[in-house]
Amino acid sequence: MEINRIVSIFAGFMIMLSLGLAHWMGQADLSHASWLWLTMFVGFNLFQMGFTGFCPLVKVLKAFGMQNGECCAPSKDGKSCC
Numbered sequence: 001m002e003i004n005r006i007v008s009i010f011a012g013f014m015i016m017l018s019l020g021l022a023h024w025m026g027q028a029d030l031s032h033a034s035w036l037w038l039t040m041f042v043g044f045n046l047f048q049m050g051f052t053g054f055c056p057l058v059k060v061l062k063a064f065g066m067q068n069g070e071c072c073a074p075s076k077d078g079k080s081c082c
Helices: 003-024 036-052 056-063
Strands: none
């Protein structure tokens, strides 16, 4: 598994965990519609992207004509800029 996928899984998990704990402790009410659901959506998408490689934002950006960057792709000598 690639490092960027592990980072996505970890970040998504931490976002969802923090929202779940805030709800459990009574600091955030997730039983009603609120902007916290957007945060949960982002956390879930990070989490699932780490496993599946599918990111809805990538589909949207490609539809607008954006190109994949090659910054973090390994060069011919096997090194990466990241």
